[in-house]
Structure formats: structure tokens, C-alpha cells
Amino acid sequence: MLFPTPALTVEDRRVLREIDDLRRSLRLQVRSVPAKWTEGLRKFLTADAVAASNSIEGFRVSTVDVEDLLEGERDVDVSEEDREETLAYQQMMTYIQTLHDAADFRYSKGLLNALHWMLQGHRHTSRKPAGQWRRGPVYVTDARDPTIAAYTAPDAAEVPGLMEELVEWLNADDGAHPLVRAAMAHLHLVCIHPWADGNGRMSRSLQTLMIAREGELAPEFSSIEAWLGRPGNTWEYYRELQRRGATYLPDQDVSDWIRFNLTAYHQQGQTVRNRLDRSSQVWILLGKFAEDRGLEERVVSALHDVAMSGRVRRTRYERAEDLSLQRAQRDLRELVAADILAPVGRTRARFYVAGAAFPESALDAARTPLPLVDPYAG
Structure with a gap:
């Protein structure tokens, strides 16, 4: 038995309409600006989702470090464990995005187990098999006391049947809004807890896949994992899951869970819109700065990375502008000589940050905090 999808309230339907309008306007906005402006944003959003979802599970890697790892950088100052978890999650997320x-897509137990192998294959053991249903009990411990089981998942013998039911539900159309179905899929999977490890990230990833399949926005714009990874929101996320009870109790009203997810969709949409607006503004300011200083237009992409993410590496600039190694090195040396950039570190590990002559207007635009509206307030 799975959780029944609750009926939406008048307020829920209003918020859902606002989310749909926001997603449509984002789609048009993304299509109206140069592809170069949005390419960096797509990479940032993917990295932010990976960093946030891993952080919920205790793997702490900053978004800018995840961006570098996803670009293939080897000299990133993170632990080997965090590196492995980041690259494994990125591998799975990349496949989900594709x-x-x-065509002819269908959910299946095989697909879900294959995604789990991508995520957990590097940790596969006989006790905690990757890509296979768990063979024993599993517990979610209380964050305040690991000796207390905050949640006990269904018996392992029930998992195959529950997952069969979930897959049938995933492939059916019950008439609910796709975003509501995605939220319910997350809840179904995380409460069944079919694997020995990785259930939280798999559940969030399934939600991302279902939103991406809905097709309103490109996959990079579809995840709410970055929103869930913010500390206050993570606490609320755990609280909403704990409200479901200490054992699997699917015969209950989960309206609060839907409201929580609608808030997440709405505020993540606001965040992406704000990031896109800010990114475009910074690009224009840096373009004017480059023109006034007689700089080549291509260096704006390097300066934009510094303003938006705090740093840029030579390899990232080289790939973004399709430059030779020598040309990229010369450009960066010239920016350092002009005091626009400042180097940090040596040789392969070197990256560049804002120098004394970096335009303050661009930094101010990139760093100005923007408010988020609670769609249910007022």
C-alpha cells in the first residue's frame, strides 16, 4: 500500500498556479538570453543540487568545489570520500538529466536499481549491496541520539512488493499535477527505504527525474535539492518526514508534505529567477568594463565566474571559450598584470580571484542578497 495523494486546498491550487506561471516565465527568459549566459548557470545549478543533496547526508563540499570536480579538476581541496560521493552523484544526475x-521511457525496478548502483556502486559490499534491494532491516536514527530509531522501514520481505506497486504507480496517470506526483514519489520511496544506504538521495533524485520528465524546464532547472540543502530547510525536511510516524504508515493524510513541497518548488523557482537576473546584470556590467578597458570580449566569461562563484580556474576558462592552453594562460596573466585578477596557489592547483582593480559594481551586483517570498504567507 502507498500513501494516497491528498486533495489540494484552494490555497494549494493557487500556489501551484503561481509555480506553473513562474516556470513558464523562466523558460521564456532562458530562451531570450545568449546561450553563453545560461551555460554557466546550468552548470552552477547542477553543482548546487549535487552539493546540497550530499550535504544532507553529511558530505560537505562547497558548490564551487563541486563545479570544479564536475569540470574534471583533480587538484580540489576535498577529502577522497567527499570526492567519490560527489562524482558518483554527478554521474547519476547526469544520466537523470539525459x-x-x-523516447519510450518507462520506470522499472531495474532502472531504479541501476541508478542506485551509479550512486552507491563505489560502496558496494555484501552487507550493503548497491543496485539491489536491502536484505535486512534499516533504520533512520535520531539526529540528536544515534541510539534512537526515528524511523524503522518496512520489513525487507515487503520491499519487492512495495517497489512493484510503486513502479506501477509511477507508470500510471492518476490525474494529479506532475509536481504533486513528483513530491509523492519522493515520499513513497524514502518511506519504503528499499536499499541499505542512499535512500534519501535516491528519493530526491527520483523527484528531480519526474519534474524533468514533465518538460516545462530543462533538467538543470528542475531540482529542488538545493533548496532542501539549506540548513533551515533541511531541518524542516526532516520534521516533515518524521511527521509520517516512526514506522511505515501509508494510510494517512500527507497534505502537509504536499504543502512543504509546493513551498520548495515556489521558492526554488524564485531563487533560479533571481540568479538568472543577477547573472545577466553582472554579465552586462563586465562587458561594459571590458569594453572600457580595451579587453578582449572573451575574458568576460572568466570575470563572470569570479564575480558569481568567487573564483575561476584556467581550465574552466579555456573550455568555456574554446581556447588553446597558451591563449588562456596569456589572458589570465594579462588580467593579473592589470590587477583585475589575483592568483591563489601554484601550478595545477592555481585559481584566480578578484584583484584590486576588479569592478566593484559587478561584485556588488553578484553579492546583493535578494528576498524570497513565502507563497503561503499573507
């Missing part, structure tokens, strides 16, 4: 428009 499935957004796959």
Missing part, C-alpha cells in the same frame, strides 16, 4: 526527453 532521460528528460528519452
Whole structure:
């Protein structure tokens, strides 16, 4: 038995309409600006989702470090464990993103187990098998006392049947809004807890896949994992899951869970819109700065990374502008000589940050905090 999808309230339907309008306007906005402006944003959003979802599970890697790892950088100052978890999650997320428009797509137990192997294959053991249903009990411990089981998942013998039911539900159309179905899929999977490890990230990833399959926005814009990874929101996330009870109790009203997810969709949409607006503003300011200083237009992408993410590496600039190694090195040396950039570190590990002559207007635009509206307030 799975949780029944609750009926939406008048307020829920209003918020859902606002989310739909926001997502449509974002789609048009993304299409109206140069591809170069949005390419960096897509990479940032993917990295932010990976960093946030891993942080919920205790793997702490900053978004800018995740960006570097996803670009193939080897000299990133993170632990080997965090590196492995980041790259494994990125591998799975990349595959999920490619499935957004796959023809003849169907959910299956095989697909879910394959995604789990991508996430957990590097940790596969006989006790905690990757890509296979768990063979024993599993517990979610209380964050305040690991000796207390905050949640006990269904018996392992029930998992195959529950997952069969979930897959049938995933492939059916019950008439609910796709975003509501995605939220319910997250809840179903995290409460069944079918694997020995990795259930939280798999549940969040399934939600991302379902939103991406809905097709309103590119997959990179579809995840709410970055929103869930913010400390205050993570606490609320755990609280909402704990409200479901200490054992699997699917015969209950989960309206609060839907409201929580609608808030997440709405505020993540606001965040992406704000980031896109800010990114475009910074690009324009840096373009004017480069023109006034007689700089090549291509260096704006390097300066934009510094303003928006705090740093840029030579390899990232080289790939973004399709430059030779020598040309990229010369450009960065010239920016350092002009005091626009300042180098940090040596040789392969070197990156560049804002120098004394970096335009303050661009930094101010990139760093100005923007408010988020609670869609249910007022």
C-alpha cells in the first residue's frame, strides 16, 4: 500500500498556479538570453543540487568545489570520500538529466536499481549491496541520539512488493499535477527505504527525474535539492518526514508534505529567477568594463565566474571559450598584470580571484542578497 495523494486546498491550487506561471516565465527568459549566459548557470545549478543533496547526508563540499570536480579538476581541496560521493552523484544526475526527453521511457525496478548502483556502486559490499534491494532491516536514527530509531522501514520481505506497486504507480496517470506526483514519489520511496544506504538521495533524485520528465524546464532547472540543502530547510525536511510516524504508515493524510513541497518548488523557482537576473546584470556590467578597458570580449566569461562563484580556474576558462592552453594562460596573466585578477596557489592547483582593480559594481551586483517570498504567507 502507498500513501494516497491528498486533495489540494484552494490555497494549494493557487500556489501551484503561481509555480506553473513562474516556470513558464523562466523558460521564456532562458530562451531570450545568449546561450553563453545560461551555460554557466546550468552548470552552477547542477553543482548546487549535487552539493546540497550530499550535504544532507553529511558530505560537505562547497558548490564551487563541486563545479570544479564536475569540470574534471583533480587538484580540489576535498577529502577522497567527499570526492567519490560527489562524482558518483554527478554521474547519476547526469544520466537523470539525459532521460528528460528519452523516447519510450518507462520506470522499472531495474532502472531504479541501476541508478542506485551509479550512486552507491563505489560502496558496494555484501552487507550493503548497491543496485539491489536491502536484505535486512534499516533504520533512520535520531539526529540528536544515534541510539534512537526515528524511523524503522518496512520489513525487507515487503520491499519487492512495495517497489512493484510503486513502479506501477509511477507508470500510471492518476490525474494529479506532475509536481504533486513528483513530491509523492519522493515520499513513497524514502518511506519504503528499499536499499541499505542512499535512500534519501535516491528519493530526491527520483523527484528531480519526474519534474524533468514533465518538460516545462530543462533538467538543470528542475531540482529542488538545493533548496532542501539549506540548513533551515533541511531541518524542516526532516520534521516533515518524521511527521509520517516512526514506522511505515501509508494510510494517512500527507497534505502537509504536499504543502512543504509546493513551498520548495515556489521558492526554488524564485531563487533560479533571481540568479538568472543577477547573472545577466553582472554579465552586462563586465562587458561594459571590458569594453572600457580595451579587453578582449572573451575574458568576460572568466570575470563572470569570479564575480558569481568567487573564483575561476584556467581550465574552466579555456573550455568555456574554446581556447588553446597558451591563449588562456596569456589572458589570465594579462588580467593579473592589470590587477583585475589575483592568483591563489601554484601550478595545477592555481585559481584566480578578484584583484584590486576588479569592478566593484559587478561584485556588488553578484553579492546583493535578494528576498524570497513565502507563497503561503499573507
